[in-house]
């Protein structure tokens with residue numbers, strides 16, 4: 001038997017495979033296909049203080065080996081999550097983390113405070129990196145002072161695992177990561193989507209209603225790997241890597257580059273059973289290379 | 304309804320003309336139950352341009368022969384690949400997805416099914432389903448640019464009275480479906496439609512004016528097909544809702560049309 005469990009800040013995961021926010025709903029959407037309790041952790045969709053309708057349709061454009069989305073954080077608000085969703089997912093044996101977003105620092109703080117009250121939710125992922133909203137979101141994650149202030153204020157009220165999700169749309173990801181760590185993040189996840197654009201030449205129009213959107217899928221993987229590698233080199237807190245993971249080999253590449261766990265996003269749309277396949281594939285890899293624990297390959301890149 | 308991810312076997316690929324194919328799929332196991340109006344998400348591998356699955360309507364299901372039919376129009380790489388599949392090849396599908404058309408109240412209701420181009424796809428299964436449930440007064444109105452865009456006419460004729468329009472007068476009345484004389488001379492109690500959005504909007508306007516029950520089947524672009532990504536929304540009186548889970552079939556009174 002190989003040991004797949006990993007420690008992620010204050011969290012203990014049964015394996016290093018999590019699902020990425022906005023791509024896995026609340027988990028229940030996938031119950032027909034897999035036993036979701038096999039997954040190490042599930043990050044539920046972006047949640048804000050108040051209900052948001054999101055951006056107008058069209059919100060999606062397929063691109064070579066990837067997709068652009070401009071959902072714009074459509075959700076029914078944190079109170080709806082607490083009253084309607086949490087009771088349904090409460091008894092599922094995995095770590096559910098809520099992805100928290102806001103337009104102001106106060107929004108983040110109040111939302112985090114409310115989620116702090118939920119016994120079964122062991123952590124939040126602070127989304128300071130959404131490229132699809134006008135105010136807030138990515139604006140917080142692309143400058144050091146604003147990233148620092150939102151993490152600092154949330155840290156004051158939020159006692160459990162505070163994972164902070166970084167935007168790749170910055171000149172120097174390492175600077176942001178260090179600021180976030182200094183303000184008390186328990187772990188750092190990256191990358192959110194890369195700002196991109198699609199044009200319909202026949203119609204001479206942008207494909208997305210918002211003109212620009214966030215790129216995800218295998219097209220972003222090399223960029224994501226590079227950023228995970230750079231950040232893992234300089235921070236002491238655990239790093240959670242994501243961006244274009246489609247199979248176990250992709251996931252292992254992120255672990256080797258220094259990620260303590262990975263998140264799988266867009267791949268769930270193509271294969272709703274991909275998470276379980278990645279867990280099994282990591283186990284098979286460890287056995288084949290005679291490792292007894294997944295810890296043995298985290299950051300084990302030979303350079 | 305429980306959803307499945309299945310590898311189905313291509314039994315036959317009938318090229319209807321250079322634009323359309325009818326894929327007849329089967330399985331060694333019994334096909335799951337599917338309802339008219341539902342769709343499948345089809346995986347098309349081997350090209351970076353066909354990264355996501357393609358949503359395709361359930362065209363027909365025959366439980367006695369264990370066949371699922373898909374009617375596919377070539378518009379790009381994914382549909383071209385589907386239309387070139389050979390017997391014996393495997394196609395991976397997630398199904399059944401979405402809601403279904405609603406069954407009319409009375410067996411004597413006068414039902415009108417309107418399909419434009421490849422939008423006729425879900426109508427064949429719906430027509431056969433209605434006929435099997437004992438509905439007798441079914442009219443299918445198919446419209447297209449030309450005779451080549453009118454699909455499965457003989458199949459429809461087994462279940463319904465078939466009338467047509469073409470823009471170039473190569474079959475049936477000349478013009479758009481909403482210009483067909485039957486809409487002026489006959490009375491209908493319910494209309495179901497699928498096709499290009501401008502056509503469905505024109506049908507919806509007709510139904511609203513005549514105060515007729517009307518359901519439309521939307522074809523928004525999708526990423527997941529199972530309600531996880533929120534990419535496929537349509538704007539309704541209740542706000543944004545997912546076409547892949549709360550649709551694709553909507554009563555027009557719910558939409559902001």
Ligand SMILES: Cc1cc2nc3c(=O)[nH]c(=O)nc-3n(C[C@H](O)[C@H](O)[C@H](O)COP(=O)(O)OP(=O)(O)OC[C@H]3O[C@@H](n4cnc5c(N)ncnc54)[C@H](O)[C@@H]3O)c2cc1C
Pocket residue numbers: 342353356357358359360361373374375376377378379380381382383421424425521522523524525551
């Ligand atoms: C619920 C649903 C049911 C459908 N049923 C059928 C069916 O039974 N038979 C069938 O042939 N097609 C059906 N479609 C449409 C089909 O999914 C698309 O034609 C297909 O995904 C195109 O893939 P492609 O790789 O061939 O073309 P692409 O290269 O992806 O696209 C070619 C062109 O078509 C446009 N396009 C692609 N998808 C759509 C869409 N959903 N709406 C409007 N324009 C689009 C693109 O913008 C592009 O200009 C359905 C769509 C939905 C959402």
Ligand SMILES: Cc1cc2nc3c(=O)[nH]c(=O)nc-3n(C[C@H](O)[C@H](O)[C@H](O)COP(=O)(O)O)c2cc1C
Pocket residue numbers: 020021022023045046047069071073099127130165191192193215216217218220242243244245263264265266267532533534
């Ligand atoms: C449709 C869609 C919606 C997303 N919504 C969110 C969100 O609400 N919050 C968030 O932090 N990230 C969101 N993301 C970003 C993903 O969580 C992830 O960071 C990104 O897609 C890269 O991983 P991937 O290539 O495996 O998808 C979304 C991505 C997609 C494709």
Ligand code: FES
Pocket residue numbers: 524525526527528529530531532533534535536545546547548
């Ligand atoms: S396509 Fe993903 S929610 Fe409808």
